[in-house]
Amino acid sequence: MTDQNDVRIPVSEAASDGGDLRERVRRIVVDALLRRETDPAAIKSVMRDTVEGLGDGLGPQAAQAGDSLRSDMHGMDDALSKALFAMKLAMDESWQAGRRFAEEDLKTAYDAVKGLDDDMVATLKATGERSQGVLKDEFARVYEHLSRSGTDTAAQTRSVLEALTRQMSAVAGDSGKEAVRNAQLAGERLSAVTSGILRGLADSLDRKAD
Secondary structure (H helix, E strand, C coil): CCHHHHCHHHHHHHHHHCCCHHHHHHHHHHHHHHHCCCCHHHHHHHHHHHHHHHHHHHHHHHHHHHHHHHHHHHHHHHHHHHHHHHHHHHHHHHHHCCCCCCHHHHHHHHHHHCCHHHHHHHHHHHHHHHCCHHHHHHHHHHHHHHHHHCCHHHHHHHHHHHHHHHHHHHHHHCCHHHHHHHHHHHCCCHHHHHHHHHHHHHHHHHHHHC
8 A cells, every 4th residue: 555545544444443543543654654764745644644544434433532533643643753753863863973964855854844733733623624423523622632732743843843953054054075075974864864763663662562
């Protein structure tokens, strides 16, 4: 499965089945991000497909929609916040080693991550508005709660944007020769390094969950 089919459909099936939704959704989202090498530009699309999958799968489960939706959202929040944490670790490690990622990678990541938390809440609201009955009410409750209290993803988004801003400023201040040397030192793209770190974090979480 590719594109939204490897996120929306599995999330919908998990939501329909019930059970430990937080862990199942977390794994689905992390696996989807890893298949995309944690490409920053793909994070928002994975998030949107996840929320829409929840709407698809929870429709027939109206009686348990509240608990299931909150569990699902926690699972997605766990996955996205870990992906952002991995991105910040990748940047911190390169910074401490005196390396710089390419300016194009940093700018692409900044544009992709900026507004992620607001987009998550907006997607939740839009999906809720398309739902009916009890599920629509539950989406509205979760939307209101997240609007007030925020998420782990929102906190990590702020942290990543600060790190990206710092590194973009450093790259912009490099001389031509220094910029070439730093690009050669970095060697790998930000998404590839982030993906490696996220895989390690995911493996650790999976061992704790099993």
